[in-house]
Amino acid sequence: MTINVSVMVNGTRHDVSDVEPRLLLSDFLRDTLGLTGTHVGCEHGVCGACTVLMDGHSIRSCLTLAVQAAGAEITTVEGLGTPEALNVLQTQFREHHGLQCGFCTPGMLMTGEDLLRNYPLATDEEIREGLSGNLCRCTGYQNIVAAIRSAAALRRENV
Amino acid sequence: MSKDSLAQPADVLRPRHVGAPIKRTEDPRLLTGNGEYTADRKPDRPLHIAFRRSEQPHARIVRIDTAAAQTAPGVVAVLTAEDVADDFKPVIPFSRMANYYATPTLPLASGKVRYVGEAIVAVIATSRYLAEDAVELIEIEFEPLGAVSRSETAVAVDAPLLHEEAGTNVLIAREFRKGDVEADLKGAAVRVGGRFEMTRKAPLAMEPRSYTAEYDARRGAITLYTSSNIPGIVRDAISESLGLPGSRLRVVAPDVGGSFGSKGSLYPEELLICIAARKLGRSLKWTADRLEDVSSSSQAFAEIVDAEMGFDANGIAIALQADVLGDVGAYSIYPWTCGLEPVQVVSFLPGPYKIRSYRGAVRGVATCKPPTGPYRGVGRPISTFVTERLMDLGAKALGLDPIEIRRRNLVRAGEFPYRIASGIIWDKTGFVECLDAAGEAAGYEKLRVRQAEARKDGRLFGIGIASYAELTGIGSRIAVAPGMPINTGSETAKISIDSTGAITAAFGVASHGQGLETTLAQIIADDLGASFEDIRVIQGDSDAVPMSTGTYASRSAVLGGGAAKRASALLRDKIKRVASYLLEANHDDIELSGGKATVIGTDRAVTFRQVAKAVYSDMKTLPAEAREELSASYTYDPINGTTAAATHIVAVEVDPATCFVKIHKYVVAEDCGQIINPMIVDGQVHGGVAQGIGAALFEELVYDEDAQLLSASLVDYMIPSAPDIPDMDVVHIESQSAVAGGFRGMGEGGTIGAPAAIANAIADALSPYDIDVNLLPMNPQRIFGLIEQAKLKAKENPK
């Protein structure tokens, strides 16, 4: 059995007719739509590498079925800035060296976008707590925290 | 050392890239989802592999029934060891070490299985989902041969043998001796010792291992994209095993999502995917799921060390002896061998200290677990843990401060090069300088005051110190792994300017997060006088340079950087020769900077682009004999390698109720020589320390008595998350090394120092209970157990 899935991804509408009900959203994004910016690090909901925004909230795409995303609006890392024009958070990650191998980075950015939208992020504790569902093995988190701290400060200035 | 005193007068005038926190070239693509990791490759109509793996720790394979799997939807082929037997030669991790048994690396288990997670059957189907469905239909009959789950039981006389042909489970045995340890220990004023252990650990890169074999039917050629940090070694091994010349086998490590050693060996799946691609004439993909990655990638540590150190009355360490029992897992890994980790422990136990006599014996024994392999720090996290615990025990027995006892024993500035008791030679490095700088940055005296106050309130506050040294950027005089015949002593850089003036620099080193595209370009920008933005660095591609091994053992800044410097110098000369024609000036009067050749002191200049045009596109400007190709290649060998050192100081507090350890302060003072990019260096230290904190406090692969892995998910195998890691202060002592550029390797150090420093801090925190910390990780359960035992003991023997 296959199902029709119609979904908005990064502002583009996709109508896919032959989606197996068991297909994970992460595999749908990566393999069906070719958006390989979303990474898969564990497939059991712990590492956060697969984080995307669904209707504005961060979710684990490895714990979501593609069919559950029908009718939703998804934003992946490809929907933020471009290499030539990074968005604010991406720029701060670069400025503060918040990435090394880059594998956890898409998930960190999508979680970061959610945090920046929904939380005051007044202290480092709050930022670290907000990131606790995203694992990074390279950076020791210090520079990721710095990047988000500085993105939060810029957001405050711009309000 | 201040950088100004090193700079040449001409250097001061132009902006230098080496030493500057230049933003990474890699970032724009990685930040926007435009990176390309192996699993992101999209070859034409690829097939997908899923493996049936062993659930048995040690068993004979009696029968494999794949009939149902063969006819399952989407299945194209089902392969067992028998099906591929004629398609390859086993890969042997050879070594010249005596008392070593080399186990062959095979693509699939043949005859028997030796650990849970070993691949037995490969199912190839049109999608991964369908391949996994078919795996469920495979039936295997096993005859259990008895699990060997611990190193202590593996050496028992009646233990089942993993490799019958070896005649023993001891795959490697070795001993180092210098001086008369027995006599020195007898004569020592104070002797301290104990049994120390670091449990098994997973390197756990966030990107699971992943391979894509792309088949080119026109040439019968394969390009293997692999998440490897040793693509050159993988290429040579597969070429030999499959009888495919390098012209038909290209191995590329594209963007790689971390390794830390877990992607630094040849894996059975890499062989299998190439064999199957050739057999089926199709492109194939495989990526480990997390369970597969944890249960079949190389693992780390797993050693028990019985050690003793003797001090004279002045606190000078005079003798050290240790017996190391390493649990190396089921196979000797290619190319490093099973000696890599445990032998390194005995090689580095004397550390940065001047210890007169030494005996270090090591045995590596086979157990029913995945092989141990390289992991960030290799051997030295444990050797440092043991030696630094012994130093603290000595200090306590002698009533000395931990900083003072280290100061008395470290090799001092005038004493380099210094050969330690295990034979390793330290070149001039700031050992004492790191100790002092760390003490100062940590506010050591104040920390002790803070500790005294905390103790008064009954709080368990402790301060830990660890000093260590490591050998980095190893040249051809020493094999990276003991007795290994592969040349790990050199690296090549090939730099070319094409007819458009673009600069391409090709290397065999392979970045997996270290930012080599940036740091190598920084070196070239300075040494070639090019503009940074014009340089494209190609790395991790076996077609880019004739021979290479990869990035491991903290070698790429030293070897890749050295090759970049030398090749730049050669190319610089060629550019100058052309420019001197074009500018009608003397070769020596021309300076290269920012992508331009200028006659010094004038505004007469030509761009590299104009130089390239004159050489390649213009038939008139230059005489034919002056039109030499603008490219240069250099293979650099630092011969010996160079030392890197650091001191870590950490302040922790143990919560007596939950037994959780909170880190209040973390300071690292390190000497990595000339820094290429301070931003990247700090990042490497942060990441290394975070892994060391994981090793010290949580991370443990738990195998039960039946050698079943109990912690195979990220829920059970806990790596540090953001709230677990403190902010760190990193101080740099930049004492120049003797290798080209004055660099030292520094990617591993954080993981070497942190476990020891934290162990010492916890022991210090728990000193009111007189508790000894001799096993890592010190998780809350263990701390709780130790405190309870201590309380019980105190009740039984009231003072």
Ligand code: FES
């Ligand atoms: S891949 Fe989804 S949380 Fe790890």
Ligand code: FES
């Ligand atoms: S940058 Fe490598 S896992 Fe985070």
